[in-house]
Amino acid sequence: MAINNIYLQNEEISIEVNNLWKIFGDNVEKVLDSDTQFDGKTDILEKTGCVLAIKDVSFQVHRGEIFVLMGLSGSGKSTLVRCILRLIEPTAGKILINGENVCDCTAQQLTELRRHTISMVFQYFGLLPHRNILQNVAYGLKIRGMAKSKREAKAQEMIELVGLKGWESYLPSALSGGMQQRVGIARALSTDPEMLIMDEPFSGLDPLIRRQMQDELLDIQEKVHKTILFVTHDLHEALKLGNRIAIMKDGEIIQIGDPEEVITAPSDGYVREFVQDASPAKVLTAKRIMEQPNVLLYEWQGPKTAIHILESTELDNAFVLGRGSKFRGLVTVERLLEIIKGGGKSIMNALEPDLLRCTSDTIVEDLFPLAVSTRHPIPVVDDDGKFLGEIHTSTILGSMIQDKETELGD
Amino acid sequence: MIEFPAFIHVPLAEWTDAAMDWILRVFSGVFDVIGDAILFMLLYIEKFLLWLPWTLVIVLVGIVAWRATHRWWAGLLMAGFLVLIGSFGYWDLAMMTLAIVIAAVIISLLIGIPTGIAMARSNLVETIIRPILDAMQTMPSFVYLIPALMLFGLGKVPAVFATIIYAVPPVIRLTNVGIRQVSPDVIEASRSFGATPRQTLMEVQLPLAIPSIMVGINQTTMMALSMVVIASMIGARGLGLEVLLAINRIDIGRGFEAGISIVLLAIIIDRITAGLAPKQEHSASSS
Ligand SMILES: Nc1ncnc2c1ncn2[C@@H]1O[C@H](COP(=O)(O)OP(=O)(O)OP(=O)(O)O)[C@@H](O)[C@H]1O
Ligand SMILES: [Mg+2]
Numbered sequence: 001m002a003i004n005n006i007y008l009q010n011e012e013i014s015i016e017v018n019n020l021w022k023i024f025g026d027n028v029e030k031v032l033d034s035d036t037q038f039d040g041k042t043d044i045l046e047k048t049g050c051v052l053a054i055k056d057v058s059f060q061v062h063r064g065e066i067f068v069l070m071g072l073s074g075s076g077k078s079t080l081v082r083c084i085l086r087l088i089e090p091t092a093g094k095i096l097i098n099g100e101n102v103c104d105c106t107a108q109q110l111t112e113l114r115r116h117t118i119s120m121v122f123q124y125f126g127l128l129p130h131r132n133i134l135q136n137v138a139y140g141l142k143i144r145g146m147a148k149s150k151r152e153a154k155a156q157e158m159i160e161l162v163g164l165k166g167w168e169s170y171l172p173s174a175l176s177g178g179m180q181q182r183v184g185i186a187r188a189l190s191t192d193p194e195m196l197i198m199d200e201p202f203s204g205l206d207p208l209i210r211r212q213m214q215d216e217l218l219d220i221q222e223k224v225h226k227t228i229l230f231v232t233h234d235l236h237e238a239l240k241l242g243n244r245i246a247i248m249k250d251g252e253i254i255q256i257g258d259p260e261e262v263i264t265a266p267s268d269g270y271v272r273e274f275v276q277d278a279s280p281a282k283v284l285t286a287k288r289i290m291e292q293p294n295v296l297l298y299e300w301q302g303p304k305t306a307i308h309i310l311e312s313t314e315l316d317n318a319f320v321l322g323r324g325s326k327f328r329g330l331v332t333v334e335r336l337l338e339i340i341k342g343g344g345k346s347i348m349n350a351l352e353p354d355l356l357r358c359t360s361d362t363i364v365e366d367l368f369p370l371a372v373s374t375r376h377p378i379p380v381v382d383d384d385g386k387f388l389g390e391i392h393t394s395t396i397l398g399s400m401i402q403d404k405e406t407e408l409g410d
Numbered sequence: 411m412i413e414f415p416a417f418i419h420v421p422l423a424e425w426t427d428a429a430m431d432w433i434l435r436v437f438s439g440v441f442d443v444i445g446d447a448i449l450f451m452l453l454y455i456e457k458f459l460l461w462l463p464w465t466l467v468i469v470l471v472g473i474v475a476w477r478a479t480h481r482w483w484a485g486l487l488m489a490g491f492l493v494l495i496g497s498f499g500y501w502d503l504a505m506m507t508l509a510i511v512i513a514a515v516i517i518s519l520l521i522g523i524p525t526g527i528a529m530a531r532s533n534l535v536e537t538i539i540r541p542i543l544d545a546m547q548t549m550p551s552f553v554y555l556i557p558a559l560m561l562f563g564l565g566k567v568p569a570v571f572a573t574i575i576y577a578v579p580p581v582i583r584l585t586n587v588g589i590r591q592v593s594p595d596v597i598e599a600s601r602s603f604g605a606t607p608r609q610t611l612m613e614v615q616l617p618l619a620i621p622s623i624m625v626g627i628n629q630t631t632m633m634a635l636s637m638v639v640i641a642s643m644i645g646a647r648g649l650g651l652e653v654l655l656a657i658n659r660i661d662i663g664r665g666f667e668a669g670i671s672i673v674l675l676a677i678i679i680d681r682i683t684a685g686l687a688p689k690q691e692h693s694a695s696s697s
Contacts, residue, residue, distance in 0.1 A: 114602060128614060
């Protein structure tokens with residue numbers, strides 16, 4: 001299973017949250033600017049009766065990325081995303097959507113923002129029980145005042161996008177959880193928003209359906225390219241979907257990074273625990289996840305042959321073997337072209353220096369540092385230097401995402 | 411220290427009279443307008459009901475009851491009840507009673523549903539109105555006759571007025587409850603799509619509150635019917651007056667016929683309004 005990491009790194013910022021606080025309760029001032037020092041959430045609750053849900057949170061979501069907000073139950077994820085749409089009023093701080101501070105919006109502007117810019121998908125779906133699927137999907141458009149025929153045509157299109165064709169006239173109660181959430185996603189997409197906020201959309205579904213929905217979300221994202229703020233408490237889900245991940249604990253963000261960073265450099269014990277608990281990487285070995293490459297080159301082939309082989313298979317690198325499958329190294333198209341230009345006759349001159357390698361019983365967890373430091377596949381070589389197979393960096397991350405079920409299955 | 415001292419005397423009665431006088435003096439124009447409107451409405455409903463051929467009414471009631479209850483025999487039974495009322499010689503009186511009930515219910519809904527909505531949307535309004543409703547429902551019904559009498563004198567208008575006051579609490583209460591019990595998930599979803607509070611009310615809360623509101627309408631109608639009998643004391647003509655006269659004359663047979671007619675009318679109205687409430691097929695709403 002390959003991780004979806006092909007989003008264009010875009011520095012444009014869609015959502016920016018700066019020093020956001022949210023405190024539930026009546027004595028908000030007491031918590032915010034008092035001289036008394038508090039010792040954590042429970043202390044605040046005991047002394048002031050307030051619940052500190054979000055504590056000085058800042059982060060940025062880039063255009064077109066899937067930004068995952070992860071944390072245990074009660075860590076304040078839902079409160080945070082609700083603040084962004086001001087479904088809950090933040091206590092202090094700034095929320096910039098495309099540079100505009102949501103906290104300063106008039107009611108009118110807020111309505112516009114919700115109608116056009118951001119849509120939300122909810123854990124408990126939030127479908128209208130008295131309306132059929134078509135009407136549910138068209139709801140956001142109806143609220144905008146779009147004519148019936150127009151909004152229903154658009155809704156129909158979205159229903160087809162999420163694969164629910166034929167269910168238009170059913171009530172939500174006739175649908176399974178997974179299908180209801182598809183309706184939720186279709187409804188959110190129907191207004192063609194720039195951004196989606198998804199609050200644990202798949203948490204209520206059983207693991208098999210959940211995985212399927214994740215795949216579908218990635219497929220859909222490939223078509224629609226939205227900026228997605230995705231909330232989950234499941235590390236596997238975060239690693240699979242996230243271009244970047246923020247980890248929340250007790251209302252604070254304690255780490256932000258891409259999946260590799262989170263896995264390889266957990267910022268503190270809390271994250272490490274999270275990662276370890278969830279990780280089959282501790283038991284899997286390289287042998288289990290290695291694959292056979294489609295193309296292998298041999299040391300006696302000339303650079304032009306090598307180029308021809310690589311180009312005809314649309315690859316930009318391949319391993320080079322000697323007699324008896326002895327592992328020699330890796331060449332890239334780029335290096336080969338240089339060699340040809342310089343009049344070189346042997347592909348051995350084009351080998352990448354300092355290539356990393358591993359053995360068949362290396363534990364996947366130990367492959368993470370290798371995976372992060374190279375763009376190339378990692379060769380698996382036995383004690384005699386014989387080539388056994390290759391591991392793609394994406395497979396390493398993908399292996400973590402495989403559920404326990406698949407583990408047991410094979 | 412055996413008898414309560416006479417000098418401790420709170421002149422509540424005098425104050426009430428004074429307040430009533432003041433209200434009558436200052437607002438007499440308002441009450442005239444209200445009274446005229448009620449009378450106008452009532453007369454038209456009454457005229458219409460009496461103009462309808464009895465055969466048509468019986469057939470219509472039969473069909474509506476059948477449709478509402480989804481049972482053909484219920485339709486037949488209701489139609490039979492009407493025939494029975496007619497056979498007692500009370501057709502016209504029953505129609506008059508029905509006219510008062512209909513007028514009172516229409517006005518009750520016009521007042522009650524918006525009030526219920528206001529209550530649902532504001533905790534303050536709820537805290538104010540709830541005890542008033544509680545008080546209204548514990549009060550004996552004929553107490554309402556007094557202010558009605560003072561404001562509008564004798565006749566049909568005070569009867570309708572008293573009936574409204576007596577019958578309006580259930581629809582207010584159940585509108586409030588119906589709206590408040592709508593799942594917050596659904597409301598949040600609606601808000602998240604940029605629905606204004608008004609849109610959320612019209613698209614989500616009211617439609618989902620309809621089963622509850624229908625129960626309220628049913629209860630209001632039944633209470634209106636029971637009040638109409640009592641309101642005959644201040645001059646509402648109809649079946650109630652017939653019962654009242656029979657009591658005064660100790661004419662048991664006649665009183666029984668009139669009483670039975672009222673009961674039959676009540677059953678017909680109850681079955682039809684209860685049947686019209688949509689079945690809660692989507693009660694397991696959102697999870
Ligand atoms: N309306 C409220 N009033 C008071 N406290 C609240 C309210 N809503 C949330 N909280 C508190 O804020 C904290 C964060 O809650 P939140 O629902 O945001 O957590 P979460 O991370 O979304 O958890 P979950 O994974 O269970 O959905 C919790 O301690 C919760 O008790
Ligand atoms: Mg939550």
